[in-house]
Amino acid sequence: MTKTLYLLRHAKSGWDDPVARDFDRPLNKRGEKAARTIGQWMASNGVTFEHVIASPAVRVIETLDGVWAGYGRKMEPTWERRIYLASSATVLDVLREVDDAHDIIMVVGHCPAVEDLVFDLVPDDGSSPLRDEVEIKYPTAALAQLEIPIDHWADIGKPVAHLKRFVRPRDLDSSLGPDAE
Structure with a gap:
């Protein structure tokens, strides 16, 4: 059996927004466009998933809103506070708790955890x-797809996964690249 794990980093947030807490930082315009673009790519490339686990930070919520707009389908994620600014070890702990009925899941979170999980x-x-x-x-709004040869999410953790896809917004639209600002 194989489990599929999608890792989506939140889209670009607005550092110049005067919020009191990092948790409340929203996306900027480029981030909104990148989230929609990744969602459109997911739809046109047959990306499917059964369950979404996401950080409840504002920039993740807004990323998912953009992804759903581009994807054409909304899913209600499980909001998991432990993913906010977590280490990869913490995200692995969250993944080990996933119901094995879900073979394809997406985690939406932050760096360095999503990068370190790869x-x-x-x-x-x-x-x-x-x-x-x-x-x-691992830029903002990038999506990685890992195929993991395990039967149970509880067994995740060993370096046995195959990185099937890694898609960055700039791969889809050059205006979303680092040199476009």
Whole structure:
């Protein structure tokens, strides 16, 4: 059996927004566009999932709103406070609690946890050029797809996953790249 894990980093947030807490920081215009763009890519590339677990931070909520707008379908995520600014070890703990009835899930959160999960789960043996791309940078609104040869989410943690896809907003629209500002 194989489980599929999608890791979505929240879209670009507005650092110049005068919020009192980091948790409340919203997306900026580029982030809104990137979230919709990733959602459209997901729809046109047949990305499906059965369950979504997400940080309840404002920038994640707004990212999902944009993704759903582009995807054309909304899902109600499980809001998991432990994912907010978590380590990859904490996110692994959350994943180990997932019901095995869900074979395809998406986690929406923050760096460094989403990036570190790729490093924790995909072997560093030179066989994955996509892993090398993640090492360069896991930008905002990027989506990774991991195929993990496990039967139970409780068994997740060993570096046995295959990084099947790594899609960055700039791959889909050059105006969303780092040099576009």
